[in-house]
Amino acid sequence: MNVHTAAKPAAGSKTPSLPEAKPEAIGLSRTRLQALSDTFKREVDKGTMPGATVLVARRGQIGWFDAIGRQSPLAGAPMAQDSIFRIFSMTKPIVSVGIMMLLEDGHFLLNDPVAKFIPEFSETKVGVERNGTLELVPAKRQMTVQDLLRHTSGLTYDHTGNGLVQRLYQQSRLRSRKITNAEHATMLASMPLICQPGAEWNYSRSTDVLGRIIEVVSGQTLGGFLHERILAPLGMAETAFHTGEENAGRLAEAFTTDPWSREKVQLFNMLERPAMESGGGGLVSTTMDYARFAQMLLNGGTLDGTRIIGRKTLAFMASDHLGADVRIQGTLVSPGHSFGLGFAVRTQQGIAPFTGSVGQFFWSGMAGTFFWIDPSEDLIAVFMMQGPGQREYTRSLVRNGVYAAVE
Template sequence: MTLQTAAKHAPVPQTPPLPQAKPESLGLSSVRLQRMSDAFKRDIDKGTIPGVTVMVARRGQIGWFDALGKQSPAASAPMAQNSIFRIFSMTKPIVSIGIMMLLEEGHFLLNDAISKFIPEFADQKVGVENNGKLDLVPLARPITIQDLLRHTSGITYDHTGNSLVQQLYQQSRLRSRKISNAEHATLVAGLPLLCQPGAEWNYSRSTDILGRIIEVVSGKSLSAFLTERILAPLQMAETAFHTGAENADRLAEPFAADPWSGDKVQLFNMLEKPVMESGGGGLVSTTMDYARFCQMLLNGGVLDGVRIIGRKTLQLMASDHLGPNVRVQGTLVPPGHSFGLGFAVRTQEGMAPFAGSLGQFFWSGMAGTFFWIDPKEDLFAVFMSQGPGQREYFRTLLRSLVYAAVE
């Protein structure tokens, strides 16, 4: 058999499932978990969302894994446990783990200036609005790697507001999937910052810049680094920046128009290989793939005997890195929460409009995906959907329903 023939007949890599157990053996109520699935069925029947998957795991085993509704509103195929989703910003925790792996190898310090790796950032200015005009003022201090991880860099997103700086973002080519990570970083460095580094929490393209730093330090493309160091060791066989044509019948799709706002929904084509490997939002994945990443986090950085990140490094990442002096802009960090290095972190038992535990950490994706890790309850949950307009409603609903089932 030739090498080419062998490659043709090589088995397609499969994501091994995590072990499963009856809910009651894990301290979960099957009656209450069924109520959770029923609640999502009601929304599907109402036409709020085409379909969802929901997984709850505790004590190292899956207690509930349901696929509900349709995979795509344009086809009859039911949502499946192995449907493929755009996970958008759930890419950020994976890339944040990647940069911290390089930190653990001594390639840099958290308080290193990012201009050490991307020199264009040395000349960046802060944009201060003055009578409808933008004054450019020098940096009080450089942007650090820690700033990128905790979104205190002063970098922003073009869709989170309409300030004069964000208008410059909107007029740029930053949204193009046809530019490289290096070109993207140069474009961001050429635009003014929204505020001084360290002054505010602004959700941003910071994690895309971390992706570029991974490339500079490792000498590999972001996809090659993530595959080699995180995705392959965790056997996340279906997580990548695009998926092959053979998976065209497994893609989860949204309604063409959002059922609540009427806005047109446009998400990227998962079958198209992008030039830009967005560390902030470019990966596609499955529920089980992401569950393996979650179980590794819940285990303190290790899965099936493979250590990805040190226990103390992960503890640092899942801690409050904002404190009382950093102003949090926007609504993505809920009351009673702060932000760590790549994750939001619960800092108070109360305040938030949903149940949870001190020290739990999480993040979500713009198209409707969501996960959280609760070390105190030895629990994680993964939710996948492609419904951008319903994402905040479902995040809150899911937490209430899961915690109602914890015995």
């Protein structure tokens, strides 16, 4: 096999591989790719992470797929190419593609109000902080499906700040995996928005609400819809909202204590079937599974002769949907970037503190997973680890290392 492999997939792995090639045959430097792997070997040796996988494909072929370090800090098993990870917010691009497939099917328009599908959202108010109290004011307009896709809905997350609206989230059961998607949406609708719809980009539970809209429109569970329309057609056999006991030996785990902050790390149990199929962060997956999804995106919506979504629909999703008028809150959308429908999008060659190409689109997961699509270089990269506190640091390491290898 031409691909550099530290650990081959288990014989029972059900996900078909993407084609493989020598790095030099697809315009990648083997020396620089080895330097990329060496970077993460050093991180493992320093105790920054238990282990990681890194996959780089160009022109539709994998030129590098390495598994580094250990799968879990509590077991001696090496990280493997088919190790299973919590991908958290890398669930969002999959669900965003799913909702846009329903749009292509003619079920709704992007500027339809969310309340059309979840009536409780018709009464939602905006919370304005004044002198330490929360004043509720009417929304100037309804949040739309497009707002959910681009995180301009006025919803938020409990962990992105400590404002009065976020404190209400923190005191609620929104993080419970024991409530249904319908219960979660109703609970969210009862809480005030953090800003007027369309005014700001706030990373949020918007994609969880999209998951509920998929259920309402399709008449299926979110997991059932994703399996039927995206995961099974792409051969993503290892991606779901939980995995079976037979895979207990393949689960990637984080350190129980963060190596930098010394805070306790608690991630959900991948073997437990949740009631809440979180469209914003509930899927587990493997490196190859997600690489197949990413290659489909790079191919303009198709893989191995199966079309998932239209080429023009996907190009629309990977465009700037914020413009100059929407204020971006937080640090998740870096300088030189904007946000589309389910992805961050690079809009300038410079400005950001890491390498990239204009037009690339990407997202990441809270526990350390990361992927991007670079159409101008015909390239995808998928990086997997379970290290919440180191995720931003490692994203830049992997970007810089991969782009150093492009010839």
